[in-house]
Amino acid sequence: MKKMYAKGLLIFLAVCVLFGGILxxxxxxxxxxxxxKITGSEAYEQQLNASHEVETYIEKAKQDDKTTxxxxxxxxxxxxxxELDELNPDYSVLxxxxxxxxxxxxxxxxxxxxxxxxxxDLYLMMISNSLITGFxxxxxxxxxxxxxxKTDKLxxxxxxxxxxxxDLYLSPFMTKKxxxxxxxxxxxxxxxxxxxxxxxxxxxxxxxxxxxxxxxQKMYQLCEAEGVTMHFMSLPLADxxxxxxxxxxxREKYEASVMYELFPDYYENYIYYPAEWFxxxxxxxxxxxxxxxxxxxxxxxxxxxxxxxxx
Amino acid sequence: MTGITLSLTSLSxxxxxxxxxxxxxxxxxxxxxxxxxxxxxxxxxxxxxxxxIPWILLQWIVTYGGAHLMEHITSxxxxxxxxxxxxxxxLTELFLLKYTKGLPFVAPIxxxxxxxxVLSYVLDVYWGISAAERNPFQYLLFIGYFPQMTxxxxxxxxxxxxxxxxxxxxxxxxxxxxxxxxLYGVMKKCLIADQAAVMVxxxxxxxxxxxxxxxxxxxxxxxxxxxxxFSGCMDIILxxxxxxxxxxxxxxxxxxxxxxxSEFWRRWHITLGVWFKEYLLYPLLKSAPMQRLNTxxxxxxGRKKGKKIPTYLGLFVVWFLIGYWHGGxxxxxxxxxxxxxxxxxxxxxxxxxxxxxxxxxxIDRTKGWYVCLRRLKVFLLVCSGFVFFRSETAYQGxxxxxxxILPVEGSFFRVLHVTELGLSVTGMIMMLIGCVIxxxxxxxxxxxxxxxxxxLMQPVLLRYVCYVALALLTVIAMVRGYGNDVANFIYNRF
Numbered sequence: 001m002k003k004m005y006a007k008g009l010l011i012f013l014a015v016c017v018l019f020g021g022i023l024x025x026x027x028x029x030x031x032x033x034x035x036x037k038i039t040g041s042e043a044y045e046q047q048l049n050a051s052h053e054v055e056t057y058i059e060k061a062k063q064d065d066k067t068t069x070x071x072x073x074x075x076x077x078x079x080x081x082x083e084l085d086e087l088n089p090d091y092s093v094l095x096x097x098x099x100x101x102x103x104x105x106x107x108x109x110x111x112x113x114x115x116x117x118x119x120x121d122l123y124l125m126m127i128s129n130s131l132i133t134g135f136x137x138x139x140x141x142x143x144x145x146x147x148x149x150k151t152d153k154l155x156x157x158x159x160x161x162x163x164x165x166x167d168l169y170l171s172p173f174m175t176k177k178x179x180x181x182x183x184x185x186x187x188x189x190x191x192x193x194x195x196x197x198x199x200x201x202x203x204x205x206x207x208x209x210x211x212x213x214x215x216x217q218k219m220y221q222l223c224e225a226e227g228v229t230m231h232f233m234s235l236p237l238a239d240x241x242x243x244x245x246x247x248x249x250x251r252e253k254y255e256a257s258v259m260y261e262l263f264p265d266y267y268e269n270y271i272y273y274p275a276e277w278f279x280x281x282x283x284x285x286x287x288x289x290x291x292x293x294x295x296x297x298x299x300x301x302x303x304x305x306x307x308x309x310x311x
Numbered sequence: 312m313t314g315i316t317l318s319l320t321s322l323s324x325x326x327x328x329x330x331x332x333x334x335x336x337x338x339x340x341x342x343x344x345x346x347x348x349x350x351x352x353x354x355x356x357x358x359x360x361x362x363x364i365p366w367i368l369l370q371w372i373v374t375y376g377g378a379h380l381m382e383h384i385t386s387x388x389x390x391x392x393x394x395x396x397x398x399x400x401x402l403t404e405l406f407l408l409k410y411t412k413g414l415p416f417v418a419p420i421x422x423x424x425x426x427x428x429v430l431s432y433v434l435d436v437y438w439g440i441s442a443a444e445r446n447p448f449q450y451l452l453f454i455g456y457f458p459q460m461t462x463x464x465x466x467x468x469x470x471x472x473x474x475x476x477x478x479x480x481x482x483x484x485x486x487x488x489x490x491x492x493x494l495y496g497v498m499k500k501c502l503i504a505d506q507a508a509v510m511v512x513x514x515x516x517x518x519x520x521x522x523x524x525x526x527x528x529x530x531x532x533x534x535x536x537x538x539x540x541f542s543g544c545m546d547i548i549l550x551x552x553x554x555x556x557x558x559x560x561x562x563x564x565x566x567x568x569x570x571x572x573s574e575f576w577r578r579w580h581i582t583l584g585v586w587f588k589e590y591l592l593y594p595l596l597k598s599a600p601m602q603r604l605n606t607x608x609x610x611x612x613g614r615k616k617g618k619k620i621p622t623y624l625g626l627f628v629v630w631f632l633i634g635y636w637h638g639g640x641x642x643x644x645x646x647x648x649x650x651x652x653x654x655x656x657x658x659x660x661x662x663x664x665x666x667x668x669x670x671x672x673x674i675d676r677t678k679g680w681y682v683c684l685r686r687l688k689v690f691l692l693v694c695s696g697f698v699f700f701r702s703e704t705a706y707q708g709x710x711x712x713x714x715x716i717l718p719v720e721g722s723f724f725r726v727l728h729v730t731e732l733g734l735s736v737t738g739m740i741m742m743l744i745g746c747v748i749x750x751x752x753x754x755x756x757x758x759x760x761x762x763x764x765x766x767l768m769q770p771v772l773l774r775y776v777c778y779v780a781l782a783l784l785t786v787i788a789m790v791r792g793y794g795n796d797v798a799n800f801i802y803n804r805f
Contacts, residue, residue, distance in 0.1 A: 001333070001336055001481045001483075003483075004481075004483045004486065004487075005333065011775065011778050011779060011782060012782075014775075014779050015779060015782045015783055015786060018779070018783055019783065019786055022787075034737075037735065037737035038737060038741070038787060038791075039787060039790045039791055040735075040737075040738065040790070040791040040792070041790075042735065187790070190790070190793065190794060191790065191793070193794075194793050194794040197794070198321075
């Protein structure tokens with residue numbers, strides 16, 4: 001039996017070496033293309049944009065574009081305010097995706113404040129769905145780890161957060177070299193992300209993770225130290241019984257958290273719209289004029305002195 | 312808690328086997344079954360979850376105790392009563408857990424398979440074919456032996472008991488053969504079934520757009536998918552079991568080489584067919600009401616014709632239940648049951664006439680082209696059943712059959728846009744490579760050449776190159792399917 005195991009080990013090593021070679025070549029042109037096809041990893045090639053999207057926002061936050069007001073938030077925020085960026089020279093709109101977590105929003109805020117003078121306001125707008133998103137194995141690696149590591153922004157986060165990320169995503173996959181390799185190789189990305197999902201599946205709970213409360217607090221303290229007024233607001237929601245039920249549970253939890261002490265009005269100003277305006281249940285898919293009405297409603301509900309140009 | 316799964320094509324399953332095999336052979340032969348029992352319990356908990364445990368334990372305790380009691384009862388009437396109670400208990404549990412919707416119970420994995428094995432044990436003890444097992448834990452291993460825990464095959468206690476009892480010495484050749492078969496099964500599943508599934512799902516998922524040759528193509532691809540999925544699954548199960556020196560019964564022997572529908576069912580899902588024949592058809596035909604019917608029919612229609620009536624009636628019951636066993640829905644009853652019954656019975660009735668006609672016009676039925684034609688006929692008939700098997704409802708099945716005869720974009724001779732069916736060109740090439748390997752191995756098997764035995768006789772270098780190539784191809788095939796919805800085995804749900 002020993003002899004057979006030795007032979008088996010030999011074959012196993014040979015296969016490992018060969019597969020390792022394939023993995024290595026999968027990040028190099030011209031092999032990348034056909035290895036991606038053979039291993040059915042095409043979908044992971046298209047996911048490259050997730051990390052680039054966040055990197056672009058971080059880069060934009062760095063540039064001193066003479067704006068004095070910052071709007072950050074999730075993808076719902078982006079669908080309402082994203083198009084307004086070019087119309088408003090005083091505002092910088094860096095709404096991203098819930099996958100970057102509150103820690104990512106903090107990085108954007110910190111980077112913006114460090115590179116802009118005379119900043120007066122910071123508007124953070126998110127729906128509660130985004131608030132309950134912490135580091136997970138669905139979006140976390142592409143939206144948080146990859147851009148944070150590539151732009152050297154892990155240093156902006158506290159040790160506890162970095163440890164939490166290392167524990168979930170594994171230390172070797174949080175080095176720049178490995179992140180670049182995962183980005184370059186769709187095969188590697190497919191294997192890594194699926195192994196992560198298999199071994200640490202994301203469990204959705206109606207609770208706010210530590211990363212949300214901790215970094216909201218940090219952002220508040222940062223703004224206070226810089227003399228910037230921070231506004232934390234909700235966004236339009238689809239009016240459905242399920243949504244209202246979820247919000248009732250979350251509101252109770254919010255009011256028991258430290259976030260409520262800082263921003264007691266967050267749940268006061270929730271605005272519901274007909275569910276059919278939200279085909280995916282989350283993002284409003286309506287005419288720009290209707291979106292502008294939604295923006296105005298947010299302004300009214302939060303009593304803001306916005307001078308946003310809407311068209 | 313991690314999300315570890317032990318799907319038969321997952322790396323965790325292979326790691327599980329790799330760790331288990333040396334432990335198994337390091338233990339004394341008479342104690343090896345204990346290793347398998349421990350592994351099976353672990354496997355069951357991981358795959359089926361804790362809610363399934365009480366049900367399998369209930370079956371184990373009731374049938375173990377019932378079989379013992381049956382041996383001690385001398386009164387034939389009481390024995391009969393007890394076996395009826397046990398059979399009813401097993402059928403009720405199966406029916407409630409598997410076929411009754413809306414109940415707050417979780418059916419343990421593979422309950423349809425192991426319930427049949429347990430039923431066979433109870434009936435064998437009743438008929439005196441097997442003695443009741445003294446060791447309750449060895450009996451538990453029979454119910455929950457892990458390789459067959461997901462999709463069968465349906466085993467009988469008399470086949471398994473001696474193997475569990477004696478254990479096995481390490482046999483390098485057998486372990487190697489087991490590994491090769493396992494890898495071959497993974498390749499069939501990942502390289503062929505999973506690729507075909509993409510196109511099949513596209514066609515059957517859109518019953519408005521696709522018609523005519525598209526539906527025909529989808530049906531034939533589903534036949535390929537189902538065969539490679541299920542037989543691939545069996546190769547993994549039988550191959551894994553071979554690694555422990557435990558031989559499980561074959562479930563597939565080149566079914567598409569059959570020239571009649573009856574032959575097809577002697578080659579496809581063999582253990583299920585054998586079970587229904589031995590434990591339902593024969594007892595049914597031997598039962599008093601059927602014997603009476605036989606006498607009446609022979610008296611009225613003559614010996615030859617009269618004898619067939621009770622047989623066909625018995626076959627009707629068997630095929631109805633085979634169809635029902637697959638999922639308790641009408642489309643299964645039609646697609647996996649009654650349609651096949653119709654084909655088999657009409658085939659048997661027509662056979663003498665066909666024989667006469669072919670002789671009249673001078674056709675030699677043993678000629679290659681005629682055999683091929685008969686194989687094609689069986690394939691097409693089987694496909695018509697698969698239309699129902701794949702459909703969500705019987706109505707959809709009929710609709711798909713109707714849509715199959717409609718023209719594509721107004722013409723019966725239009726080039727099909729197969730690349731628009733969701734599978735990439737690379738996927739199709741991979742599937743073709745898999746099909747060529749499958750066809751070659753099947754062809755050689757048909758000629759009596761067993762590839763695994765031949766491979767083991769080759770020179771060392773060639774052999775190792777083949778091992779590495781097979782392993783690498785399997786790994787690539789597994790990676791291709793990794794993270795896809797199509798990666799689950801079709802028969803796991805039964």
